[in-house]
Amino acid sequence: MSAVERPTILSFLNAHGVNLCAGSSAAWSAFRASDVLLRDGVALETALPWLDQPVGLNMNGTDFIPLLLRQLSPRRVAVYGTAAPWLDEGIERLKERTPHDYVDAQHGFHSVEHYIARARELQPDVIILAMGMPRQEEVAVQLKRALDHKVLIVNGGAIIDFLAGRFTRAPAAVQRIGLEWAFRLVQEPRRLFRRYCVGAFGFAHTVMLMRRAAMRSSSAPAPAPMHKEL
Template identity: 70%
Template sequence: MRMPNPREVLELIERMRCISNDGERRALIDYLGAVDRPTVLSFLNAHGLNVCMGSDAALAAFASSDVLLRDGIGLQAVLPVLGRPAGLNMNGTDFIPLLLKSLAPRSVAIYGTATPWLDRARVVLEAATPHRYADLQHGFHPTEHYIAQARATRPDVILLAMGMPKQEEVATELKRALDHPVLIVNGGAIVDFLAGRFKRAPEAVQRSGLEWAFRLAQEPRRLFRRYCIGAFGFAWSTIRLRRAASLRTRGSGAAAPASTRISPRISQSTIRRSPIQKEL
């Protein structure tokens, strides 16, 4: 397996969409609600960055995303170091429920996690959103199964809940295989949160940027490697990316590229919790 060059990961980071205010967030929701082809929405957090730094296949899967958003405080700290704006924390746990609540009625398929969490999440979503959730598939099928299901049912939205990088790889294959307008959302643990399998941190903890610690306390065996050992990998990744950015800037004799969406002063506040999350 080829290890990506840091410059390639830097290019992925530079493709992230910076959302700096409520108006830009609203415009993004409007765009995602009017896609005319298979379109992939993904979220990049510190763990995702580590995955991309270590796997060419994972990097390619993330790079196939049409919209890539910043998720979490790890990237919030790194982006300014790389000359990029951090913008709002567009974490999927908050943004995906907001997106689903904001869209006009659609047919939604959920591929991922396991029963009974799929059924419990559907009950919550049907009560809080106007959509029809007709196709629920656990997250342990081969990719071909999800492609066949999506071709047969032709949903307007596909919510993937398989974890990184499997869901991004499945999303890439769905995007290639489908021929109808569909929004494919890489949701990670969102279905488990909605189903009540895992609890969200108290809002004060979320605002402090320590939700990762709350999650680690709930799932220490599964998340220790990601959050504790992964922190060292993330620090090393940051050093390598900063070096790559510096070398490129010196080589070109130009300043680091500016974001396509930079406001004079980027707010560091996070998205307010959606009504769906407040019900849990």
């Protein structure tokens, strides 16, 4: 049996993703096309009650995806993303931890048409995209539209790089208190300063705009009933 009954996209949304959606209609459309969208990170945990939305569970993709793969019976899996040598090393770690047949591995800098052709030829049951936001979400949408077999498409971000040891995960205690972003910032300050520090202000601004819009909508008077003269 397939993991899903039709081409299905599983994505994770964090504060960086919200900022991308606020600044790009293409990113917004790509995230909206996800069939399952899971919350990732403490920023959204803080913001969602302000928007009268349920917080739900924190689903960090780096932890959740290997857990998901371990729960599935053996499948055919393709991994598209990152670059050598981390791609091969990350897949080796997945092979050690999961029961699947990894039928394809492609770096993350091909054209979308290349991934579509590979997926049509090999028909994997699961495709993991490890290209980073928002490219992986946009590629996922194109794959979903082009493929006609049952496939779960998972937007995995930096999961392969983490598994390969390219990036170091924060200690468990740091993860539990929601400060893994700070640990990563210390590791890669030049690359991540804009995302985490400057991005925090953009995220707060977006949340405030959404809250104001929600408040205006809830306080707007109900439309007057329409009467038809006889």
